[in-house]
Amino acid sequence: MGLIGCGAIGSVVARELAKGAIDGVALTSVLDPAVRHPLGVDDRDALLSRSDVVVEAAGHGALRDHGAAVRESGADLLVVSIGALADQGLEAELRQAQGGRLYLCTGAIGGFDILRAAMLLGPLETVSITSTKPAAALSRPWMDEEVREALASGSDPIMVFDGAARQACARFPESANVTATLSLATVGFDRVRVQMVGDPAATRVRHAVRASGTAGNYELSFENAASPDNPRTSAVTAYSVLRALADVRRPSVSFL
């Protein structure tokens, strides 16, 4: 298995695989110019020559640079930076690349199985997600100074975004991946409503998903601890990658 990006998520995946966490999956190559790794650090050609499945855990730019080439090499691609697919050109390029399979990691949330089943019964009329994060994690240079000040030193929760998932992914590229996954699994980037709330009192990230349609009403909630290495990433995301690798590679029972 090859790994593009060995930061907060990738380093945990690498460490757990080295401990034998997932039967039948071993790390064979790492591509990340910013880190050192006992396997050494490969360029793309070396990574592709050593990998039957490649995990992208690096960011939008890396997915743009390498995603299609991974599939075209015949290797399967497991994408973690799902928010990058809000770019319609990149989504089309990745979907159309011929070769290995394209897997989208469910990442820091879940429940897409029931929502997709509901959509087979009848349309979902509304799908929304409210993400509440520690205030400092949502501050961005493009925000008004007043909003940044409130996020830095205010005491009340403040809503910093209310709009479509496609725009949320563009405005918060490192913090809107779950909205992208929800969009791709359900009604698309332009119909999923996203609210982002910065809460000075929050120490964990909360996601509240609501969907309703012919099949029924669904409310899913998640509260994730942050990665010790990256406050914008939920610690469970790396384990979601490991779970995905297990489901793809291990010949056992799958939760389908």
Ligand SMILES: NC(=O)c1ccc[n+]([C@@H]2O[C@H](COP(=O)([O-])OP(=O)(O)OC[C@H]3O[C@@H](n4cnc5c(N)ncnc54)[C@H](O)[C@@H]3O)[C@@H](O)[C@H]2O)c1
């Ligand atoms: N799907 C989800 O639910 C979810 C959840 C959290 C984070 N993410 C996304 O996963 C990705 C990784 O998150 P992280 O917390 O590990 O980030 P991180 O910043 O801790 O690590 C990213 C690593 O990728 C490397 N990198 C950057 N560009 C690269 C390139 N072009 N080629 C090779 N390596 C490159 C960096 O050097 C760094 O070591 C981010 O895009 C993040 O937004 C997704």
